[in-house]
Amino acid sequence: MYLQSLLRRLRGRVVLMMAWIDPSRVRYIIEWLWRNSRVFFSFVTRVFTPIVRFVGRYAIVWREDCGSRGEPEITDENRLETPGSQQRVQESHSEGQHAAAVSNRRSEETEDTDDEFDSDEYRVETTDELYCGYDSTWETEENQGNTFRSSRRPATSRHYKFSRFENAARDMQNYRHDYPSHRLQKWHQHMPSDDKPNLGFYLGKTPSLPDGIYIHHFHSQWKGDYDILEHVHTYIQWLFPLQEPGMNHEARTLTKEEIQDFRNSRIAKENLLKSYELMLDFYGITLRDKKTGEVKRASNWRQRFNNLNNHTHNNLRITRILKCLGTLGYPHYQAPLVRFFLRETLIQGELPNIKDSVLSYFVFAVLDKKQRRNLIKFAYLNYEPKDEFVWCPRKIQMRWSGLSASKPHKGSNSKKGGCKVDPSPVCVYSDDED
Numbered sequence: 001m002y003l004q005s006l007l008r009r010l011r012g013r014v015v016l017m018m019a020w021i022d023p024s025r026v027r028y029i030i031e032w033l034w035r036n037s038r039v040f041f042s043f044v045t046r047v048f049t050p051i052v053r054f055v056g057r058y059a060i061v062w063r064e065d066c067g068s069r070g071e072p073e074i075t076d077e078n079r080l081e082t083p084g085s086q087q088r089v090q091e092s093h094s095e096g097q098h099a100a101a102v103s104n105r106r107s108e109e110t111e112d113t114d115d116e117f118d119s120d121e122y123r124v125e126t127t128d129e130l131y132c133g134y135d136s137t138w139e140t141e142e143n144q145g146n147t148f149r150s151s152r153r154p155a156t157s158r159h160y161k162f163s164r165f166e167n168a169a170r171d172m173q174n175y176r177h178d179y180p181s182h183r184l185q186k187w188h189q190h191m192p193s194d195d196k197p198n199l200g201f202y203l204g205k206t207p208s209l210p211d212g213i214y215i216h217h218f219h220s221q222w223k224g225d226y227d228i229l230e231h232v233h234t235y236i237q238w239l240f241p242l243q244e245p246g247m248n249h250e251a252r253t254l255t256k257e258e259i260q261d262f263r264n265s266r267i268a269k270e271n272l273l274k275s276y277e278l279m280l281d282f283y284g285i286t287l288r289d290k291k292t293g294e295v296k297r298a299s300n301w302r303q304r305f306n307n308l309n310n311h312t313h314n315n316l317r318i319t320r321i322l323k324c325l326g327t328l329g330y331p332h333y334q335a336p337l338v339r340f341f342l343r344e345t346l347i348q349g350e351l352p353n354i355k356d357s358v359l360s361y362f363v364f365a366v367l368d369k370k371q372r373r374n375l376i377k378f379a380y381l382n383y384e385p386k387d388e389f390v391w392c393p394r395k396i397q398m399r400w401s402g403l404s405a406s407k408p409h410k411g412s413n414s415k416k417g418g419c420k421v422d423p424s425p426v427c428v429y430s431d432d433e434d
Contacts, residue, residue, distance in 0.1 A: 092342040116124050124393040130162060131393055132402065134169035135364070136176075137372055138393060162390040165360045172364035180242050196258040198241040208238035209250035217270050223278045230282075230307065236317050239275040240324035263329045272328055279321060284309050285340065293333035295340050305350055315357035322365035335371040338362045342375065346382040359391050 124131055124138050174180070202204040207214050211234055213222075220238065222228060229235075237251035245253055254262075262268050262362045278285055280295065284304025288294045298304065308314050318341075343364055345355040359379060366372040374391050380400055383389045389397060 005353070011258060034130070034292070083173050108421060122396060122399070124395055129391040130252075130390055130393050130397075132162075132166050132169050134166060136173060137364070137376065138396065144245050159388075159390060160357065161388065164356065165390055168360040170365060172361060175244075175326075175365065176367055177379070185194060195252075196255070196261060197252045198254055199258050199262050199265065199268060201238055202262065202271050203265065204271075209248075209351075210234060212354050219271070219274045223281060226304075226307070227284060229279075230311060236320060239279070240317075240320050242320060242327065243321055246320070259327060272324075272330070276321065276325070276330070279317070283318075285337075293330070293336040295336055305344075309351050309353045312353050315354050317362070319357070319361045322362060325366065326367045333366065334366045335375060338375055339365055339378065342379050343384070347378060363391070375408060 004305050017433070032123075071130040073085045091151075122138055197206060201208060202215055204215050211232070213235070218235065222235075234248045234250070237246040242253050243254045243259075245251075262272075273290070282304065283299060284301035286297045286298045288296045300429055318337075322334050322337065325331065338358070340371075341351070341354070341358045345352070345358055363372065363375050363379065366375060377400060380386070380389055380392065380397060386397070386401070405409070
């Protein structure tokens with residue numbers, strides 16, 4: 001009975017509704033909804049579009065500051081998949097190809113240092129408290145071809161600094177090994193084989209996207225415009241292209257063929273050098289010697305250092321610059337810039353907010369293994385407190401623990417403990433630079 005009563009009431013309401021709704025009323029309702037929906041969507045667009053842009057802008061900065069494991073452009077596609085993966089290639093081959101482009105990197109004065117690092121005392125076991133399976137810096141040529149070795153380390157090695165370094169090491173080794181991951185092919189699969197947008201941009205034939213700026217306009221109009229260099233985030237991928245994608249989805253990654261053509265192009269390399277000087281000026285640095293890559297403070301270094309220290313998304317930009325220098329023909333410029341930042345952060349006490357990035361990323365962007373080892377030694381001797389230094393195995397730290405940063409050590413010409421761990425001049429300071 002109850003169900004029948006419910007059905008009768010429902011039928012009555014349906015009949016009344018059908019009687020009330022005639023074609024004219026339906027048309028009126030539809031027109032009213034259409035007019036008001038346009039007003040509604042217009043209101044939503046005007047209110048929420050600025051909010052979305054604001055959030056998007058600072059999301060980029062956050063991504064750059066905090067992104068994947070501490071650096072913004074480190075993505076899963078850039079990383080080696082597992083410690084046991086076959087994506088590990090022989091460093092003697094991949095890093096050897098990069099190092100071949102470094103001119104005059106060996107001399108009689110560095111032979112003692114090279115022999116020191118090649119001795120058995122620098123061989124590290126996987127059981128070392130600070131062993132990092134993604135860092136091949138301390139491997140010998142005999143075991144470089146081995147796959148990553150996994151082991152259970154003491155819990156103390158899981159300090160947040162070591163975890164950040166270990167995550168960074170995956171990305172930096174992937175770069176130093178010339179991106180062995182097969183996923184690199186995915187980035188290029190939709191690109192025609194004869195399409196070389198980065199080379200075309202650097203030859204002045206095509207503009208950057210989405211800004212529409214030609215390379216000569218960057219050099220002539222953007223240099224010294226610190227506000228635009230700081231707040232625009234779409235140019236750095238064009239000025240310093242890599243084989244890995246960045247935040248600008250309209251920029252293109254480098255291909256192997258494009259890299260080779262770029263290195264063989266005098267115009268492209270000269271323009272890349274101008275781009276490097278443009279960004280050095282932005283950071284308060286000048287290129288003192290174009291042959292060696294030696295850098296020094298600029299006259300306005302205090303103001304520019306303050307900006308760099310307060311806008312740490314520039315850590316990513318510098319990492320990208322270092323990678324690009326190694327990829328496109330200036331690998332000998334890497335160590336001088338890294339040593340400059342090590343001295344500023346560890347000795348001069350400047351730029352405290354970028355110190356961890358210098359140690360976790362900048363140092364390990366250096367392709368030349370001997371230079372990289374010297375930079376780590378220099379960093380350790382000038383780092384305090386030493387028990388928090390996590391960027392090389394504990395065994396090697398114990399070997400260095402008897403050395404003092406105030407005493408010259410083997411292979412050094414410096415009186416302060418190693419601004420010149422290797423003999424090539426890479427950073428210069430004098431009393432008049434302030």
